[in-house]
Amino acid sequence: MNSEDRVLTKDELLDKMKGRDAVLVISTIIDEEICRSVKAKCKIFACYGVGYNNIDVESATKQGIYVTNTPDVVTDATADLAWTLLLATARRIVECDQFVRAGKKGWNPMNLVGTQVTGKTLGIVGGGRIGQAVARRAQGFRMKVIYTDVQKMPAFEAATGGQFVDKETLFKSADFISVHAPLLPSTRHLIGADEFKLMKKTAILINDARGPIVDEKALVEALRKGQFAGAGLDVFEKEPDLMDGLSELPNVVLSPHVGTSTTETRIEMAAVCARDIIAALSNQIPPNCLNPQAKSNQGIP
């Protein structure tokens, strides 16, 4: 295990991966060159997380290397964090914390007034596992749930009672909008200036999915103009860097991509990766394999 708390350079990575049968990948870019260089021995890139946009899956497949991720185990922790951000933004918890720590005394009825959550409308962008988990939690807040995706999702509706709407309707109607789409070419900047113009002035945007889904420059501009009320963000377009001006806005709550950061989830993610590695090294297709077709390319020089 790399014991240094940093992403290795490409040369370091190539050196370390040489002769390995399996690689457990954490936030490391695995490109075509790396896939070609390790193909002789490596059977699997086990991705420690649900997102795998850092891995060139097509190249791995060509080289007969399985790529896996950890989809199910991250659902609850990520959904919990979306709610953490939603409540923290709505109730201005970071400002409240700073206020108390600073020893300020103006504890009057109009100080740090936030937005009520209970009974409002929650809009979910992306009705997959995490979107469903977030929507299920909304029942405790007696919220109306609407969602949008590329198509109607009966499983989402059965699990949450949510109603399918188009993207425009969702952005116009929701009081809280929580993003749970994967990062794909079609979802890059899925949410930008056009969507922000549709939002209620009182609405709050939450994103703990992938940063580039939201046009961060447009987000800063919209928040500066007061087009909507605030945002809770765990992911950023060019993380760990932030768009200029974002950290100066008082109406945003920011966290450093900690969606899955609970002890229980981190351990379970490691267990899932281990099971996938053991399967691949036992000549089986791993349980969470994203490219089972890689098997047919194994052993090809």
Added chain:
Amino acid sequence: MMTKASAYVTRPIPVQIFDFLEDYDVEMNSEDRVLTKDELLAKIKDRDAT
């Protein structure tokens, strides 16, 4: 002509209170502080509600 009943609000709260008590003569302390006892006595003297 009957005069309106009078109410005083001791600290700022949402201004909607003026709508809710539109039939009354309402004054609100707009300063972000608790009034001293003397100030309070002066403000609520002869009020119908505080």
